[in-house]
Amino acid sequence: MTHASQTPLEKITVKTVKPTEYLSNVHPVWCPGCGHFFILRALTKALAWLKLPKEQIGLVSGIGCSSRLPAYLNVYGFHGVHGRALALASGLKANRPDLTVLVAGGDGDGYSIGGNHFIHACRRNMDITYIVMDNEVYGMTKGQPSPTTPAEWQSKLTPQGTGVARFNPMGIALAAGASFIARGFSGDPNGLTKLMTEAIQHKGFSLIEIKSPCVTFRPEEKAWQKSMRSLNVSPSSNPAEAAKSIYSSDGFDTGIFYQADLPVYEPTNTPCENPADVLAEIEKELNV
Amino acid sequence: MIQPVSATQDNLAISVSGSGGTGAVTVGLILLEAIAKAGFYGVMTRSFGPQIRGGESAVMLNLSDHPIETLAEFSHIHLALDWLKFERFSDEIPLTQDSLVIYDNSREKPPGLVENSGAKLIGIGLQNAVKTIKGSRMNMFALGILTQQIGLDLTFIEAALKRTLGKKGDDVISTSLEAIQAGMRMIPDSHYEKLSHWHPTQKPRWNISGNEACGLGALRGGLKLAAAYPITPATDIVEYLAPRIEKLGGRVLIAEDELAAMNMVIGGSFGGLPSMTATSGPGFSLMTEAMGLAIASETPALVVTVMRGGPSTGIPTKSEQTDLNQVLYGFHGEAPHVVIAPLNVQEMVTISQWSLGLAEALQTLVVEVSDQHLGQSRVIIDPIPPVDFNLKRLRPPATTSDYQRYELTQEAVSPIAWPGTPDTQYTADGLEHTETGKPSSMAKEHQQQLTKRAQKITQHNYGEHWAKVTETLNATVLVITWGSSYEAVRIAVEALNQQGADISLLGLRLLMPLQTEQIQAVAKDKTVIVIEQNASGQLFHYLLSDNAIPRNSQSIAEAGPILFKPSTVQTALIHCLEGLK
The missing domain is CATH 3.40.50.920 (Rossmann fold)
Structure with a gap:
């Protein structure tokens, strides 16, 4: 692994806002050594670096190990049902564009049961940051293959492997219209923090696909540490170039693959000064 | 000389049918508005063939000098622009020996079921008439015939015509009016001139459909988000809201499916603003998991379901009160919620406002049950005066320390914080939780929170x-x-x-x-x-x-x-x- 050990971020984190201020007093249910711990740390560092007020953050999740995240942060959180976090977050952002809306989830939650919402959240390109903690397995239900699991991985459910090609989240996000697409690695918290700050600041739908080893059900994923390349990709605003780098990557490159200035869907949100008068006008249409 | 047909009731029922493009529905819309302008009441329902466009369609009007929402027992006058697939409507347009049937005699003969009904039949050359006025359409001659038959003053038709077709320009209006006047001369004898015996009212009245009334009630209740996936016969609610809710500081979100729609409602409501969706049986099925989330997380949400024939795709365009079991029991777990059904279009505005208010005040799921008949009937009603139910979300006091989102209280309703407020951050959860919102699988906490969620609903005083x-x-x-x-x-x-x-x-x-x-x-x-x-x-x-x-x-x-x-x-x-x- 080629760790960029001296990123500017490491210095910036010791500023007035402490990352720990974003933590709640609930201890994670994750297994010791789980990659998600580092993602939680990177997220609090990113929020602190951006000095985002805790109460201005809406963090939405679905179901799964990673989706437990909202309870671990001292922000406005919503731990919803399996696969629907992006839809719930879209409703929140529509009503409350003033909030910084983040969504967290896993590969099963986002790419399988939530696949349709993933596509349409990309397409809507609302100003939402989607943090996917991809461990290529269903951990909470104790080790079943997810859409990103390699075809040959054997489990109780798939003794011969899945026999099905893997889902390409970043390729699909690009095709569906997301305007920020990055890959991160939980073993590179500084690189991850940087990606998160970029994603949150990006105006539009940001996907950060984070490889995060499941040490319990996929212990072989510990080896990712050796293969991951820290922030070696440079962003392109050209979808054709981005597609090339997404499809030519072996899955171990991290960084921003695509960042473009695309139309952001922002439903109207102009407060009504005189609702009684406007209602009276609307009701007038009904008069015979 | 045709003898007048005897009328037995104080209503006047008119139906119009024709194949796609003949404009039967337009005749009904103009006639209903004109009748209203003349000081009367009425209800109009429609029926369509399965085609998306170009299929046969029919309108059924039941008119009276007092508020009326029921279907007529039979048609006093039926006007057939043509007879294409008329059998499809035979259940909905009952004809008797007291019916007068007017049809275009330049085309098909009346079908056997019409001839066998004993109705008085008058064939006229509608198609030939169109040739006499350049740019005219057959349905406007038909409208003229009906105007004459019921003794309606032309000024009301003219005003209704301008309102209904005004956007099409002056030329269309003047050509249409010419055709209407020509139509009035086609059968000079009036057979059902009932209007002269009725007492017109000078009172202001509304021309409104049930689905519009539902949308209006929600707007009155302060609705700020409608998230929905199109489904017959509920879509009209969202179509009514779309151009209007924005003027009131709200918005419509079109969801990728009903699963998304319901979750968008929950997210929008979590954001602090009244939110709803509108659907029908099949869509409701897809939403029920997330409805459980609204109940468990105590997030206010209004779901309007407009019932249609089921199960499965069933009969999407027709009515049936068939989803009561679904709205009561279609949930997993103990899922206390509120179910409300308005009794007619007239009360739909106020009951919809009440439903949204209850969702807000009780922080739970409210299901408002309508059906295709209520939703898609267009009715002339007296204007509905505004009401203030004073049903709002309970907010935490300005300075709150140790905020507990799911605190056990006397009323069982706990203050819900507005995201953006410092020091009251919480995580709403579909997992069973403690008073603070922390996930918990402990028996005590499950039972406490279950009881709380049920009590807040049963303890509420629903009034009259x-x-x-x-x-x-x-x-x-x-x-x-x-x-x-x-x-x-x-x-x-x-x-x-x-x-x-x-x-x-x-x-x-x-x-x-x-x-x-x-x-x-x-x-x-x-x-x-x-x-x-x-x-x-x-x-x-x-x-x-x-x-x-x-x-x-x-x-x-x-x-x-x-x-x-x-x-x-x-x-x-x-x-x-x-x-x-």
């Missing part, structure tokens, strides 16, 4: 709106009904009471939580008959299972999609009462 009770002195019989069946049942009960029967009527609006004691009080010492438009008697069994009505109660349950008419209800009631003797 829970039902519409019309008690008759010395009544021995109580008829209970709900939703779109109410109007036909009401008229049937009133007619029987005039003939000496002693029947009380209860239109049940609040279906959950069931006001068992109040129903028992009304039902005391009476024979109860439950009337509903579904095959299995869903309301009947529900009331029985809760002991709200006595064991010996009777059920009149009939599948849709042919709606109850006062006469069919009356016949069924008489039959039922005789059986009891």
Whole structure:
């Protein structure tokens, strides 16, 4: 692994806002050594670096190990049902564009049961940051293959492997219209923090696909540490170039693959000064 | 010389049918508006063939000089622009020997079922007439014929024409008016000139559909987000809201599916603003998981479901009160929620506002149940005065320390924080949780929170709106009904009471939580008959299972999609009462 050990971020984190201020007093249910711990740390560092007020953050999740995240942060959180976090977050952002809306989830939650919402959240390109903690397995239900699991991985459910090609989240996000697409690695918290700050600041739908080893059900994923390349990709605003780098990557490159200035869907949100008068006008249409 | 057909009732029923593009619906829309402008009331329903465009269509109007929402017993006048697939409408457009049928004689002959009805038939050359006025359309001649037949003043038609077709420009209006006037001369003798015997009102009135009324009620209640996936027959609600809600600082979100729609509502509501969706049975099925989330996380949410024939795709364009079991029981886990059904279009505005308010105040799921008939009927009603239910979210005090989102309180409703407020951050959760919102699988916490979620709903004082009770002195019989069946049942009960029967009527609006004691009080010492438009008697069994009505109660349950008419209800009631003797 080629760790960029001296990123500017490491210095910036010791500023007035402490990352720990974003933590709640609930201890994670994750297994010791789980990659998600580092993602939680990177997220609090990113929020602190951006000095985002805790109460201005809406963090939405679905179901799964990673989706437990909202309870671990001292922000406005919503731990919803399996696969629907992006839809719930879209409703929140529509009503409350003033909030910084983040969504967290896993590969099963986002790419399988939530696949349709993933596509349409990309397409809507609302100003939402989607943090996917991809461990290529269903951990909470104790080790079943997810859409990103390699075809040959054997489990109780798939003794011969899945026999099905893997889902390409970043390729699909690009095709569906997301305007920020990055890959991160939980073993590179500084690189991850940087990606998160970029994603949150990006105006539009940001996907950060984070490889995060499941040490319990996929212990072989510990080896990712050796293969991951820290922030070696440079962003392109050209979808054709981005597609090339997404499809030519072996899955171990991290960084921003695509960042473009695309139309952001922002439903109207102009407060009504005189609702009684406007209602009276609307009701007038009904008069015979 | 054609003899006038005798009319027996104080209503006037007109139907118009034709194949796609003939403009039957336009005739109905203009006629209803004109009748309203003339000082009268009416209801218009439509029926379509399965084609998306270009299929046969029919409109049925029932007009009166007092508010009316029921279907007519038969058509006094039926105008057929052509006879293409008319059989499709034969159930909905009953013809008798008292009917007058006017048709275009330059095309097909009337089908056998029309000739066999004994109706008076008048064939006229509608198609040839079109050739006499350049740019004219057949339906406007038809409108002229109907105007003349019922003795409606042309000025009302002209005003309605301008309102309905105004956007098409002055040329269309003047050509149409010319055709209408020519049409009025085509059958000079008026056969159903009832209007001259009616008393017009000068009062302001509204021309509104049930789905529009539902949307308006939600706007009155402060709705800020409608998230929905298109589905017949509920989409009109969102279409009504779309251009209007923005003016009131709200918005519409079009979801990728119903799963998304319901979750968007929850997210929007979590953001602090009243949010709703509108759907029908199949969409409701897809939403139920997330509805459980609204209940568990105590997030206010209004779901309007406009019932249609089911199960599965069923009959999307027609009505049936068939989803009561679904809205009551279609959930996993203990899922206390509120279910409300308006009884007619007239009260849809206020009941919809109430429904949204209850969701806000009780921080739970409220399901408002409508159906295709209520939703898509267009009705002339007296304007609905604004009401203030004063139903709002309970907010935490300005300075709050140790905020607990799911705090156990006397009212069982806990203050809900506005995201953006410092020091009251919390995580809403579909997982069972402690008072702070921390996930918990402990028995004590589950039982506490379960009880809290049920209590806040059962303890609430719903006031007078829970039902519409019309008690008759010395009544021995109580008829209970709900939703779109109410109007036909009401008229049937009133007619029987005039003939000496002693029947009380209860239109049940609040279906959950069931006001068992109040129903028992009304039902005391009476024979109860439950009337509903579904095959299995869903309301009947529900009331029985809760002991709200006595064991010996009777059920009149009939599948849709042919709606109850006062006469069919009356016949069924008489039959039922005789059986009891």
